[in-house]
Amino acid sequence: MKWIRVEQTTRLEGSVQIPGSKNSSLALLAAACLADGPVALHGIPRLADFQAVFRLAEEIGCRMYRDDSGIVHVDSSGIRDTDLDPVHSSSFRTAYYFIGALLAKYGVVSLGYPGGDDFVSRPIDQHIKALQLLGARFTFYPNRYVVEAKELTGATVYFDTISSGATINAMLAAARAKGTTVLLNAACDPEVTDTAILLNRMGARITGAGTSTVRIRGVERLTGCVHTVIPDRLIAGAFLMAPGLTGGSVTVENVIPDHMRACISKLSEMGLDVEIGDQRVTSRSDGAIKATRVRTAMYPGFPTDLQQPLTALLTQARGRSIVSEKIYPNRFGHVPQLLRMGADIKVRSGVAVVKGKAALQGAHVRASDIRAGISLLLAGLAAEGSTTISGVHHLERGYENVVESFRSLGANVSWMESGREEFVHEEAR
Ligand SMILES: CC(=O)N[C@H]1[C@@H](OP(=O)(O)OP(=O)(O)OC[C@H]2O[C@@H](n3ccc(=O)[nH]c3=O)[C@H](O)[C@@H]2O)O[C@H](CO)[C@@H](O)[C@@H]1O
Numbered sequence: 001m002k003w004i005r006v007e008q009t010t011r012l013e014g015s016v017q018i019p020g021s022k023n024s025s026l027a028l029l030a031a032a033c034l035a036d037g038p039v040a041l042h043g044i045p046r047l048a049d050f051q052a053v054f055r056l057a058e059e060i061g062c063r064m065y066r067d068d069s070g071i072v073h074v075d076s077s078g079i080r081d082t083d084l085d086p087v088h089s090s091s092f093r094t095a096y097y098f099i100g101a102l103l104a105k106y107g108v109v110s111l112g113y114p115g116g117d118d119f120v121s122r123p124i125d126q127h128i129k130a131l132q133l134l135g136a137r138f139t140f141y142p143n144r145y146v147v148e149a150k151e152l153t154g155a156t157v158y159f160d161t162i163s164s165g166a167t168i169n170a171m172l173a174a175a176r177a178k179g180t181t182v183l184l185n186a187a188c189d190p191e192v193t194d195t196a197i198l199l200n201r202m203g204a205r206i207t208g209a210g211t212s213t214v215r216i217r218g219v220e221r222l223t224g225c226v227h228t229v230i231p232d233r234l235i236a237g238a239f240l241m242a243p244g245l246t247g248g249s250v251t252v253e254n255v256i257p258d259h260m261r262a263c264i265s266k267l268s269e270m271g272l273d274v275e276i277g278d279q280r281v282t283s284r285s286d287g288a289i290k291a292t293r294v295r296t297a298m299y300p301g302f303p304t305d306l307q308q309p310l311t312a313l314l315t316q317a318r319g320r321s322i323v324s325e326k327i328y329p330n331r332f333g334h335v336p337q338l339l340r341m342g343a344d345i346k347v348r349s350g351v352a353v354v355k356g357k358a359a360l361q362g363a364h365v366r367a368s369d370i371r372a373g374i375s376l377l378l379a380g381l382a383a384e385g386s387t388t389i390s391g392v393h394h395l396e397r398g399y400e401n402v403v404e405s406f407r408s409l410g411a412n413v414s415w416m417e418s419g420r421e422e423f424v425h426e427e428a429r
């Protein structure tokens with residue numbers, strides 16, 4: 001078993017290159033399967049979910065591989081069936097994008113129920129509603145579901161809830177449907193826009209992506225192209241929070257600052273000194289930060305994926321903070337672990353009240369999901385003594401080389417492996 005050991009760190013200094021966005025990449029890989037020719041994607045990060053996507057693709061005859069320079073190539077011309085292995089397709093969240101990507105061309109897709117982080121409830125009713133309006137029929141079995149359509153036809157879809165996943169899935173399905181689709185109350189996330197940009201490069205006719213109304217005029221065929229995934233705003237946000245816990249200065253390079261406005265504003269309000277440059281953002285702090293109120297919301301609101309690392313930061317703020325988790329009211333798996341480290345946090349009905357200036361102590365803690373993992377790592381940097389984090393496979397779903405990146409900033413963080421006393425950070429990667 002592998003885990004991460006974090007020692008208290010008094011100052012971080014330096015810069016980190018931010019990799020491509022996991023969430024965007026998951027959509028782009030499926031979108032690439034809509035093309036009749038090869039698609040080359042730059043910047044797809046090296047994370048476990050992509051191994052799962054590559055395996056699924058290979059099983060149905062789609063060539064999807066990373067070349068020596070890191071570019072991922074997708075050639076869907078060899079797809080022979082669209083029966084996705086139920087276990088493999090349940091090992092991550094977004095296998096459902098293959099419905100949108102494959103249905104128009106192949107007429108049927110079968111797959112397992114979505115996996116990914118468990119926040120008690122993550123319904124897919126809006127995906128189903130949108131695809132049904134376009135003409136899809138769903139049949140549900142205990143361990144898989146089957147989606148069929150003789151033909152997909154454009155429709156007007158009003159989303160009852162703003163969902164980035166459902167917006168992307170509907171866009172994929174509509175790209176090769178007959179006629180025009182209009183998505184109302186669509187998600188405006190950069191990952192939606194990135195997917196629309198790739199689809200348009202492939203020959204799709206999508207307008208309005210990035211706003212709440214997206215129009216898709218279906219086309220008969222899509223062609224291959226080259227595209228670069230957007231940088232991961234969620235990784236960048238977590239790194240920018242770190243100086244608030246340790247003092248010092250961290251620069252995130254290769255980012256799109258505009259995608260990070262909510263995070264940057266919140267950190268500035270809390271007293272971090274945040275400087276925006278061209279494709280880079282620096283945050284500095286002497287460790288004196290103020291409590292705040294935060295309410296998660298869909299883009300451009302404060303992202304739920306940054307709520308967990310922010311909660312770790314708030315344990316060290318002066319005063320009492322209120323964190324309202326509006327997207328996933330149960331997304332507080334990190335809190336019991338932070339309590340073990342000495343944090344003072346009370347959670348009720350999706351709201352956490354965080355009393356700041358807690359004297360955190362190192363402890364054995366367990367990451368329950370991706371962002372809980374980064375939250376614990378950040379807390380460990382501020383805690384006296386050693387913190388050991390298990391459940392690191394969750395962290396590894398979202399952060400490429402996370403230990404190495406923090407070490408490069410001067411953090412005392414190491415990979416460890418059971419049965420071995422020595423640090424194994426170099427060999428383990
Ligand atoms: C792989 C990926 O991109 N994951 C991200 C994506 O997940 P995902 O795409 O699953 O999240 P959504 O944007 O769909 O979810 C937003 C909200 O809508 C609700 N909802 C969603 C779909 C649906 O059919 N019905 C419904 O009620 C969800 O419960 C949630 O409250 O966006 C989330 C919200 O920013 C992030 O936390 C995840 O990191």
Ligand SMILES: C=C(OP(=O)(O)O)C(=O)O
Binds near residue numbers: 092093117118370371
């Ligand atoms: C919840 C997340 O991912 P997924 O939707 O893949 O579970 C996340 O990236 O924080």
